[in-house]
Amino acid sequence: MRSEDIARLAGVSRSTVSRVINNYSNVPEETRRKVLKVIEQYNYSPNSSARALAGKRTDTIGLFIVSIAERNSATRVYRNNYFSPFIDAVIDTANARGVYVLVHSIFSVHDYAKIKQAFIERRMDAGIIVGTEKDIGVIAEVAAMGYPLVIIDYSPEDILRLVGKGRIAVINSTDDKGTREIIKYLLDSGHKDIGILAGRDNTYSGRVRYETYRKTLIENGIEPRAEWDLKGEFIKKIAEQAVVRLVKTGNLPTALFCCNDDMAISAMDVLSRENIKVPDDISIAGFDDIMPASLVKPALTTVHVPIYDIAGKAVELVLGMIGDTAMNISTYTMETKLVIRESCKKPV
């Protein structure tokens, strides 16, 4: 069934059928009804490729999940507690707005080209990029092609400086505020020996959380100690090894701030195996508030990152930008919230 068939059946031309479908104002109510009736009767929907080719939108957005770090490990996207709900939330939100979502995962530097390619092939009207190590080069190239892009967790300064012009929105959360709050909470409980299990520092949130941790300690008259400065890279396995090494030194802080919950849960696993009690012997704090955070025992004290709101905002922004061809780089920041559960207590 093509528009021509509908036209014949309704006794009008293809032009009129198209006008009805695209809701043009200059078609009389009676004609519209007549055409609509046939369309409905035959369950007709225009061929999306033909529409797109003739100049209409694809009504599709691309969602690109970048996770280079985990490329060769078993920890692919589908096991990632952070991205998984984000993907689902984007799909939900976009579908509710009648937009299709093409999801792509980027596992290697070589795969970055796929982002550009998807746009070159005109498969989508706009894109959302989330993940670690987002390639600024690709972002600049897509921006130069004129496609709207929403980027999650990226330094706004870097974008401004390195991309310059484009239709770009950057969404971050208040990692600084969140870090400050949870460190202050530890400080106020009486902790002075607070270690850190840091995330990836080529990640904006990784850097902010790390730097805010240090700044907050120093502001409170405490010098961060190198031996409690662990690198976990946001990855469970690496975090686990770092904590094992820490335990071996026999010199534990009274609290450990883990820059994401995945690492915090890994740390708790190691400590539990070593018979070190959380929170009695050591307090563990996380970040993100992923779903398992409330399920582990003791339940994790952490900073809630509003991942669903971020996803919703990303879709809203990207759809808004499709209709607006103005070159414009904007930044949005979503509120984090301290979530106090059971994994932290006063030091003994």
Next chain:
Amino acid sequence: MRSEDIARLAGVSRSTVSRVINNYSNVPEETRRKVLKVIEQYNYSPNSSARALAGKRTDTIGLFIVSIAERNSATRVYRNNYFSPFIDAVIDTANARGVYVLVHSIFSVHDYAKIKQAFIERRMDAGIIVGTEKDIGVIAEVAAMGYPLVIIDYSPEDILRLVGKGRIAVINSTDDKGTREIIKYLLDSGHKDIGILAGRDNTYSGRVRYETYRKTLIENGIEPRAEWDLKGEFIKKIAEQAVVRLVKTGNLPTALFCCNDDMAISAMDVLSRENIKVPDDISIAGFDDIMPASLVKPALTTVHVPIYDIAGKAVELVLGMIGDTAMNISTYTMETKLVIRESCKKPV
């Protein structure tokens, strides 16, 4: 940049450019190289809409997640521990094969039409449908249009009887074997009073798990008791209420078989609040082996459903079917595996 530009730059016709791109055999190596060089130089990729319109594939598959039951609740797909990894695994597998994935969520009966519409609009070459209450009517209609479909968790008999003809593959797991194994495990530990927290019975796996539970008890000379036959509908909230009511009766079984892990975890929450110890006072068994199952305390004894393998198989099958226009309905069954952890022990 269009194929015509490439043609001009390479000194050939559009036909030849197309032949090179589509890897036709009848173009001399030298011509091929010449064209390829220009293509690479300008980073050209054909417009996907134009290709599709001219008769090529879309290189896109649709993934439809149906979860009607959760329509009006806060528990949308993105919070679902079962579908989430499935979505991610399908994307991973398909992307690795160079295929795009259009993901759609179906939350209301009205949304079923979207599945058909996506095919009518020619947005994809084939589809994978997963979830609860998959609409056989829509499946039959899409099948009648000739599109390949892979359906997860559906009664093969129903498909055969109600759809009849189509390019359809059904994938299930060995829910019968899995249920039998975990019930036998409980029985062998000495349990005789084994209750069930059942799933949705309009779901194939829900029915099989329920029926196999009953059958296994009866085969072992035990009559299932009505007061321990709880309806949880696979949904945390409903399961919770059912367990609360059970606890109120004061008449607990020594073991409770929960037809999915989500419900098992809910049950453990309720019991923990009521100060009933798992596994000392009551053993809890689950099904699915979702990620939190190993994280809760006590870690959940459950049946592992190979969700990643199912996703991989679904992609493999669907891609295979795209090239093969034979009408054929086939069935695949993936192996489950008993996973013994800490939530079950001998009855006192």
Next chain:
DNA sequence: CTGAAAGCGCTTACAG
């Protein structure tokens, strides 16, 4: 208000 026609960017018989 409405239709005929051009055009979107490809692929694929067809003819040579």
Next chain:
DNA sequence: CTGAAAGCGCTTACAG
């Protein structure tokens, strides 16, 4: 082996 031409199914100036 290769090009000219038709055609895929739409949308949109254009002309009336």
